[in-house]
Amino acid sequence: MENLRYLIILLYLASTVSYLLYLFIQKDGFHRAGIYLLIAGVGIHSAEILYATVSSGQLPATNLYDALSIAAWAIALVFLVIQFRYKIRILGIFAAPLAAMVTILSTRLPETPIPAQNIFNSIWFIIHIVSVFIGDAALALACGVGLLYLLQEHAIKAKKRGFFYSRLPSLELLDTTGYACIVVGFTMLTIGLITGFVYAKAIWGRFWSWDPKEVWSGITWILYAVLLHERLTVGWRGRRAAIMAIVGFCVVLFTFFGVNFFMKGHHGQFTTF
Amino acid sequence: MAAIILLGLNHNTAPVELRECIAFSEEDTELALEELHERTEFKEILLLSTCNRVELLLVTDDRETCVAEAKQFLAEHNRVPLDDVEPALYVHEGADAIRHVFRVASSLDSMMVGEPQILGQIKSAYRTATQKKTSGVILNRLLHRAFFVAKRVRSETGIGDHAVSISYAAIELGRKIFGTLEGKEVLLVGAGEMAELAVENLIRHHAGTIWVANRTFERGLELATRFGGRAIRLEEIPESLQHVDIIIGSTGATDLVITSDHVRAIMRRRKNRPLFFIDIAVPRDIDPAINRLTNCYVYDIDDLKEIIDENIEDRNREAIKGERIVEEATIRFSQWCDSLAVVPTIVALRRKMEDIIDEQIDKTLGGLKHFSETDREAFDRMKQALINKMLHDPTMFLKSNGCLGDRSLYLDVTRRMFNLDNER
Known part of the structure; x- marks a missing residue:
C-alpha cells in the first residue's frame, strides 16, 4: 500500500512539473502531459481507495493518514471535472501541487489503524x-x-x-x-x-x-x-x-x-x- | 548561369510622394509583366506593388543589362525622371535577393513588423505572374519557399501576437475582461474616426446592440443607423449604463461626461456586472476615478498607447527569431540555386550511378569468392566505361545551348528525375 502511494505521489508531482513548464513555456504539450499524468494518478488513487474499502469493509477515512489521502484524491478528481467543463487549464498549477502536497503529507503521518467498528459501516x-x-x-x-x-x-x-x-x-x-x-x-x-x-x-x-x-x-x-x-x-x-x-x-x-x-x-x- | 535579382523601393528608401507615383495597379501590373516578358533578358518576372513598396523580382542571365533596363522601365512606365527614382532604389542579388523576398513575405521588412496583409499581397502578385506565365522554375520554387517560411515565422515566433493598433488593443483588453465580446452592448459617446473604427471591430466580434449618444442628436441617429443600433440623448447616458457593458468616450467636451457618481449609482442595479470604459477623447470624457470602483475598468488613450508600444517591442524581439528562420531558409535555397549549375548536376548524376553500380557489384561479387583482384579491377573499368557511355548524351544536352535558353528548367528536371537532392 505504501509503495502504491509513492507511485501516486510521483504521478501528481510529475503533473505539477508539467503544469509549471506549461506556465512558463506555454506549449500545449505540457498541459496535455500534465492532465494525463493527473488522470493516471487519480485512476490509481481511486483503485487504492476502492481496494482498501473492499478489503477492510469500510471507507479508509478513520485516521488523518487516510483522510488526507482522500482529500488529495478529491482535489485531483474535482479539478479534472472542472477542467473538462470549463477548459481552465492554468488552474492545474494550483490543483496538481495541492494534490501532491496533501498526499505527501499523508505519508508522513503514522498509520494508526482504528479497530473496525460497525459504526463505520x-x-x-x-x-x-x-x-x-x-x-x-x-x-x-x-x-x-x-x-x-x-x-x-x-x-x-x-x-x-x-x-x-x-x-x-x-x-x-x-x-x-x-x-x-x-x-x-x-x-x-x-x-x-x-x-x-x-x-x-x-x-x-x-x-x-x-x-x-x-x-x-x-x-x-x-x-x-x-x-x-x-x-x-x-x-x-x-x-x-x-x-x-x-x-x-x-x-x-x-x-x-x-x-x-x-x-x-x-x-x-x-x-x- | 541564371541570377536572381531584386530591385525596388520601400517605405524606408522612398517618401510617400515617390511611392504613390511608382505604384502599379492590378491592370498596370499585368501590362508591365507583358511588356517586360517580351524582352529576352527577363527570363522570369514578378512585380509586387503595395502602398509601402514596389519591387521587381527577376531571373536573368545578363544582370547588368537587366538591372539597367528594369530601372529605366520603372521610371518610364510611371513617367518619372530616372534621376528621381534611382536614389530610392535598392538592388539585391543572389542570396541577398532571396533573403529579401523571405523577409518581406514574413513581414519582417514591413513598416509594422508582423502585419499580416503582406503575405496575401505577395500571393496575389505571384498569381498574376503565373497567369501571365512570367514565372518559371526558379521563381516558382522561390515563392513557394517564401510562403512556407512566412508560415513558419508566424507560427514559431510571436511576431503576429498582440495588438498594435488602438482599437485592437481595446478589443484584446475587452476579451480579457469579458471572455467573449459576443452580445456585449456598446455605448459610443461622441464620434470620431478612431471610435468608429473601434465600434466596427467590436461588431466584427459579434457585439450586441450599439448605443450612440451624441451632442447633436441627428448625427447620433445617423451613426446609430449605420451600426444598426439606437441613438440616445446625452442626458440619458447615466441611465443607459445599466444596460451597456463597454463604453467608448470620444467627445470634444471639455468636462467629464461620465463621472464616478454616475457609475456608483448604477453598479448595484447592474448586479455588479463588469463595465469597461475606453476613453479615447482628449481632454478625457470619463472620470479616471471610476477605475477604482470594483468591477469597473477604465483605459484612456495613453494607457492604450503604452500597451501598443510594449506590444511593438515584443514583436521586434520576436522578429529576431524570425530572422534566424529566414537565414536558414536563405542558405538552403542558395544551395539549391548553386546546384542548378551544369557541372554540379553532372557530378551528382555520376556519383549516383557509381553508387548504384558499386552496390550491385558488391552484392554480386560477395557470393563469388573465386574472382581475383585483377578481375575486380576489370569490373571497375567496366563500371567507368558504362557510366561514361550512359551519361554522354545527357551531359552533351545539358551543356549545349539547345535548352531553349531555359537551362535551369532542364537542370531542375534532371535533379528531380534522378532524385539528386534526396528529396524522396
Whole structure:
C-alpha cells in the first residue's frame, strides 16, 4: 500500500512539473502531459481507495493518514471535472501541487489503524465522508480560482500587464469557474451535513450535539450560503466573490484541521495522530 | 548561369510622394509583366506593388543589362525622371535577393513588423505572374519557399501576437475582461474616426446592440443607423449604463461626461456586472476615478498607447527569431540555386550511378569468392566505361545551348528525375 502511494505521489508531482513548464513555456504539450499524468494518478488513487474499502469493509477515512489521502484524491478528481467543463487549464498549477502536497503529507503521518467498528459501516457514513471531501475539494479549487482572479484583476486594473496577464484566462471565465466550484462545494457540503445528521441520529440518537466540528461546519455552511445568496440577489461577483472564496476556504481549513487540534469532540479520533 | 535579382523601393528608401507615383495597379501590373516578358533578358518576372513598396523580382542571365533596363522601365512606365527614382532604389542579388523576398513575405521588412496583409499581397502578385506565365522554375520554387517560411515565422515566433493598433488593443483588453465580446452592448459617446473604427471591430466580434449618444442628436441617429443600433440623448447616458457593458468616450467636451457618481449609482442595479470604459477623447470624457470602483475598468488613450508600444517591442524581439528562420531558409535555397549549375548536376548524376553500380557489384561479387583482384579491377573499368557511355548524351544536352535558353528548367528536371537532392 505504501509503495502504491509513492507511485501516486510521483504521478501528481510529475503533473505539477508539467503544469509549471506549461506556465512558463506555454506549449500545449505540457498541459496535455500534465492532465494525463493527473488522470493516471487519480485512476490509481481511486483503485487504492476502492481496494482498501473492499478489503477492510469500510471507507479508509478513520485516521488523518487516510483522510488526507482522500482529500488529495478529491482535489485531483474535482479539478479534472472542472477542467473538462470549463477548459481552465492554468488552474492545474494550483490543483496538481495541492494534490501532491496533501498526499505527501499523508505519508508522513503514522498509520494508526482504528479497530473496525460497525459504526463505520453505515451507508450514511460513506455518503457523509465522500460528499464532505468532494465539497471541501471544490471549495479549495474555488479558493485557487479566486487567487488567480485577484492576480488577473490587479493586472488589468493597475494597467501593469506582467507575467500573468497573458497566461491567465479572462476575468469572466475565472469568475464563472469560481462560482461553479462554490455551487458544487456548497451542494456537497449540504449533502454531507444532512447525511451527518442522519448518521448521528442513528449512532448517538440525536441530530446535533454541539460538537465543535459540527459547529464549525455549520459556520462554514452559513458563510457559503450568504455568499451564494448575495451573488444571486445583489450580484456579489468578481473581486468580492474571489476574496470571499479565499476567506471561506480558510474557515474550511480550520474546520478540517484546527478543530481537531484545538478542540475535542467526537470527530477527534478520526483525525488525531 | 541564371541570377536572381531584386530591385525596388520601400517605405524606408522612398517618401510617400515617390511611392504613390511608382505604384502599379492590378491592370498596370499585368501590362508591365507583358511588356517586360517580351524582352529576352527577363527570363522570369514578378512585380509586387503595395502602398509601402514596389519591387521587381527577376531571373536573368545578363544582370547588368537587366538591372539597367528594369530601372529605366520603372521610371518610364510611371513617367518619372530616372534621376528621381534611382536614389530610392535598392538592388539585391543572389542570396541577398532571396533573403529579401523571405523577409518581406514574413513581414519582417514591413513598416509594422508582423502585419499580416503582406503575405496575401505577395500571393496575389505571384498569381498574376503565373497567369501571365512570367514565372518559371526558379521563381516558382522561390515563392513557394517564401510562403512556407512566412508560415513558419508566424507560427514559431510571436511576431503576429498582440495588438498594435488602438482599437485592437481595446478589443484584446475587452476579451480579457469579458471572455467573449459576443452580445456585449456598446455605448459610443461622441464620434470620431478612431471610435468608429473601434465600434466596427467590436461588431466584427459579434457585439450586441450599439448605443450612440451624441451632442447633436441627428448625427447620433445617423451613426446609430449605420451600426444598426439606437441613438440616445446625452442626458440619458447615466441611465443607459445599466444596460451597456463597454463604453467608448470620444467627445470634444471639455468636462467629464461620465463621472464616478454616475457609475456608483448604477453598479448595484447592474448586479455588479463588469463595465469597461475606453476613453479615447482628449481632454478625457470619463472620470479616471471610476477605475477604482470594483468591477469597473477604465483605459484612456495613453494607457492604450503604452500597451501598443510594449506590444511593438515584443514583436521586434520576436522578429529576431524570425530572422534566424529566414537565414536558414536563405542558405538552403542558395544551395539549391548553386546546384542548378551544369557541372554540379553532372557530378551528382555520376556519383549516383557509381553508387548504384558499386552496390550491385558488391552484392554480386560477395557470393563469388573465386574472382581475383585483377578481375575486380576489370569490373571497375567496366563500371567507368558504362557510366561514361550512359551519361554522354545527357551531359552533351545539358551543356549545349539547345535548352531553349531555359537551362535551369532542364537542370531542375534532371535533379528531380534522378532524385539528386534526396528529396524522396
